[in-house]
Amino acid sequence: MRPTLLLCCFFTAGAIALTGCGRDAPGVIITENGTVVANSAEYQRGRIASAARRQLDDQLGGHWLSAVEIAELPEWDNDQRSMGREWLWPQATVTVTLVGDGTAPLPESADAVRDAVTGYMRGHVDRPGKNLTVTVATVTDAARFAT
The missing domain is CATH 3.30.300.30 (ANL, C-terminal domain)
Structure with missing residues (x-):
């Protein structure tokens, strides 16, 4: 696996996992107009x-x-x-x-x-x-x- 692809996968997985921390519920929400926001x-x-x-x-x-x-x-x-x-x-x-x-x-x-x-x-x-x-x-x- 190329290092760039590996880094992209790592940062994407980290960003998704972090949205469940603190006052956030697990995950993200895709709004009606397609915007991705933290839950x-x-x-x-x-x-x-x-x-x-x-x-x-x-x-x-x-x-x-x-x-x-x-x-x-x-x-x-x-x-x-x-x-x-x-x-x-x-x-x-x-x-x-x-x-x-x-x-x-x-x-x-x-x-x-x-x-x-x-x-x-x-x-x-x-x-x-x-x-x-x-x-x-x-x-x-x-x-x-x-x-």
């Missing part, structure tokens, strides 16, 4: 927040947008007894900001939005009744809406 806590937090934001934006219509932020990072649950092999938040604080352009009222109440986000996050948080907090704020700001 990390940061990636999963962004993925879940973006999915919640997209669903809210679809429901809110064209005059309101949402921003969803999750303060904490999830942890990789590798509990073999419960077959848990997934990302879970031991504690999650979710902040939803609804931004309107000022031309239409909010189509859903803030309580309904909070309940929807709570329902979405319920499967991603360990003991969500105790460990999940969702707050919703509304802002009417045409300039901020445009960005």
Whole structure:
């Protein structure tokens, strides 16, 4: 085997193996657009927040947008007894900001939005009744809406 090929194989295997260290779950993820990313806590937090934001934006219509932020990072649950092999938040604080352009009222109440986000996050948080907090704020700001 040529030394160059051997080195390439060694570094590729090392890179794949290292993605399972620390806060990362084993492996990498290939996204919908073909990008390869580490299966990390940061990636999963962004993925879940973006999915919640997209669903809210679809429901809110064209005059309101949402921003969803999750303060904490999830942890990789590798509990073999419960077959848990997934990302879970031991504690999650979710902040939803609804931004309107000022031309239409909010189509859903803030309580309904909070309940929807709570329902979405319920499967991603360990003991969500105790460990999940969702707050919703509304802002009417045409300039901020445009960005």
